Amino acid sequence: xxxxxxxxxxxxxxxxxxxxxxxxxxxxxxxxxxxxxxxxxxxxxxxxxxxxxxxxxxxxxxxxxxxxxxxxxxxxxxxxxxxxxxxxxxxxxxxxxxxxxxxxxxxxxxxxxxxxxxxxxxxxxxxxxxxxxxxxxxxxxxxxxxxxxxxxxxxxxxxxxxxxxxxxxxxxxxxxxxxxxxxxxxxxxxxxxxxxxxxxxxxxxxxxxxxxxxxxxxxxxxxxxxxxxxxxxxxxxxxxxxxxxxxxxxxxxxxxxxxxxxxxxxxxxxxxxxxxxxxxxxxxxxxxxxxxxxxxxxxxxxxxxxxxxxxxxxxxxxxxxxxxxxxxxxxxxxxxxxxxxxxxxxxxxxxxxxxxxxxxxxxxxxxxxxxxxxxxxxxxxxxxxxxxxxxxxxxxxxxxxxxxxxxxxxxxxxxxxxxxxxxxxxxxxxxxxxxxxxxxxxxxxxxxxxxxxxxxxxxxxxxxxxxxxxxxxxxxxxxxxxxxxxxxxxxxxxxxxxxxxxxxxxxxxxxxxxxxxxxxxxxxxxxxxxxxxxxxxxxxxxxxxxxxxxxxxxxxxxxxxxxxxxxxxxxxxxxxxxxxxxxxxxxxxxxxxxxxxxxxxxxxxxxxxxxxxxxxxxxxxxxxxxxxxxxxxxxxxxxxxxxxxxxxxxxxx
Ligand SMILES: NC(=O)C[C@H](N)C(=O)O
Numbered sequence: 001x002x003x004x005x006x007x008x009x010x011x012x013x014x015x016x017x018x019x020x021x022x023x024x025x026x027x028x029x030x031x032x033x034x035x036x037x038x039x040x041x042x043x044x045x046x047x048x049x050x051x052x053x054x055x056x057x058x059x060x061x062x063x064x065x066x067x068x069x070x071x072x073x074x075x076x077x078x079x080x081x082x083x084x085x086x087x088x089x090x091x092x093x094x095x096x097x098x099x100x101x102x103x104x105x106x107x108x109x110x111x112x113x114x115x116x117x118x119x120x121x122x123x124x125x126x127x128x129x130x131x132x133x134x135x136x137x138x139x140x141x142x143x144x145x146x147x148x149x150x151x152x153x154x155x156x157x158x159x160x161x162x163x164x165x166x167x168x169x170x171x172x173x174x175x176x177x178x179x180x181x182x183x184x185x186x187x188x189x190x191x192x193x194x195x196x197x198x199x200x201x202x203x204x205x206x207x208x209x210x211x212x213x214x215x216x217x218x219x220x221x222x223x224x225x226x227x228x229x230x231x232x233x234x235x236x237x238x239x240x241x242x243x244x245x246x247x248x249x250x251x252x253x254x255x256x257x258x259x260x261x262x263x264x265x266x267x268x269x270x271x272x273x274x275x276x277x278x279x280x281x282x283x284x285x286x287x288x289x290x291x292x293x294x295x296x297x298x299x300x301x302x303x304x305x306x307x308x309x310x311x312x313x314x315x316x317x318x319x320x321x322x323x324x325x326x327x328x329x330x331x332x333x334x335x336x337x338x339x340x341x342x343x344x345x346x347x348x349x350x351x352x353x354x355x356x357x358x359x360x361x362x363x364x365x366x367x368x369x370x371x372x373x374x375x376x377x378x379x380x381x382x383x384x385x386x387x388x389x390x391x392x393x394x395x396x397x398x399x400x401x402x403x404x405x406x407x408x409x410x411x412x413x414x415x416x417x418x419x420x421x422x423x424x425x426x427x428x429x430x431x432x433x434x435x436x437x438x439x440x441x442x443x444x445x446x447x448x449x450x451x452x453x454x455x456x457x458x459x460x461x462x463x464x465x466x467x468x469x470x471x472x473x474x475x476x477x478x479x480x481x482x483x484x485x486x487x488x489x490x491x492x493x494x495x496x497x498x499x500x501x502x503x504x505x506x507x508x509x510x511x512x513x514x515x516x517x518x519x520x521x522x523x524x525x526x527x528x529x530x531x532x533x534x535x536x537x538x539x540x541x542x543x544x545x546x547x548x549x550x551x552x553x554x555x556x557x558x559x560x561x562x563x564x565x566x567x568x569x570x571x572x573x574x575x576x577x578x579x580x581x582x583x584x585x586x587x588x589x590x591x592x593x594x595x596x597x598x599x600x601x602x603x604x605x606x607x608x609x610x611x612x613x614x615x616x617x618x619x620x621x622x623x624x625x626x627x628x629x630x631x632x633x634x635x636x637x638x639x640x641x642x643x644x645x646x647x648x649x650x651x652x653x
Contacts, residue, residue: 064226072143073176086143133226146176170225184244241267282518296400323396332366349380470498506540563590
């Protein structure tokens, strides 16, 4: 494998040295953004209360938006009758007074509250990279101690994320710590084809107290959700970002309350925030994000202990029980001298109950090294690998709710890795690029000795190599790079990913390949552009369609500026441009900076073919949204006419 990958890379290197081949030109693929943010600028200029500060105003392309869903937990609790309980409607007010969590001067200067029409929208002070993170807090009522949470609450969170998915770059869920590992695990399964970060956090001491861990946890979660495209449900606590379905609460009294025993953290927030990109889950889909709130409640956890009676096990496994996590000893062992117990387990699995074998140990995996483990396979249990009991339970709940699957298919899903919750490939650990000859040869010629330097070379070299392969449409080279462990969602020095480059070039096959192998449609380069913006700019219709199908969308600011862009395309009779903007999701009814819509511009300048073209797209968009209308039906005709009246200017006089 190493040899063939090396050969591929050699041919890639050879291809790169051919004179006819052009390396990606930054100017070509990184358009500037004329006419940006007209709407926000208008608001800014109408804002009278601008106080001058020394800080430069940040254009909205350098802003990220995060939705904070506050479900409760200690972070927002106060003491009543000597006990801690959640306090409603106090959280945002208190954040406003904390300069590390809200920059009031910037909010006033940029008319933040007017623009987002929300008093619950706040803004962090400027980040190191001059980025602003704007966050809106959605507070649930009632706020809950997480001991009171149920799967209904998980469903509510999931639905709120789904509803707001397009409007935010990331999501932070404030949650009590007691059941946070369960919620994080459940959300990780419920969120299908996730492309943006969802970060759960909370605290051990309320944010209102002088010494607390809430401020640091919230700040860290916001910085991660706003700055990095980590397409996972994560949990941030005490300077570490974990995969949500790998954590467990291990300490009731420490700020360091969580542990991820079988997977290293996804990121650490020390002097710098360092993301461990090799561990971050990579999306591999061309499907849109959706939340599945169907969960099966007939599931449970039972912990084996010496002397457990068969009667206890039998009672637990009675209908309506459909799925059970059995917490076993060590590497998945149970007594093999207890036929009564094994018989109860066998009876249950024969009658269709799925029983998953998870270890009681904090660290390690279930395997069949012992006779005492083998008996459980014979009893029909599914091996849970290194899953936490929290993850196994919520996975059961999610999988059992899939009505379209039969029992065998459900069991198979339980033993597969769905969201990085288990490691099923411990034996065949992948060849890592830092071990490959290619990198080693370069490292040697640069006299690199230590692992960190080798990694730095790998991280600097592989994204541009992947971008170069994307530029020439070379899927084979990309495959070779991937097989050697390259993370294809990483960007080059300008944050431009192979997907950006393939979108510019219109290489549909490469785009398809990348989307199935870890690329994210939400990657923004240093100019704030996504692959969708690039595909629109270079007019690659099929790529635009595929990116849209995968859930790509314009940002709020881009949608604002679309009106002006559409008017100028209409004025220059650019039908192709109008079509591609419409395919990319621009609203053809959106007025430009002077209040005119594209169709009005075309009408005023006598461009009949443009008017006809726009009417045609608008009516076919209308049919897609509202279904085919029957021309014999007067009511439907009225609806279409009404629609056309809206987009047409009023008759003269
Ligand atoms: N630290 C906490 O948040 C504990 C609290 N009882 C909760 O889970 O809501």
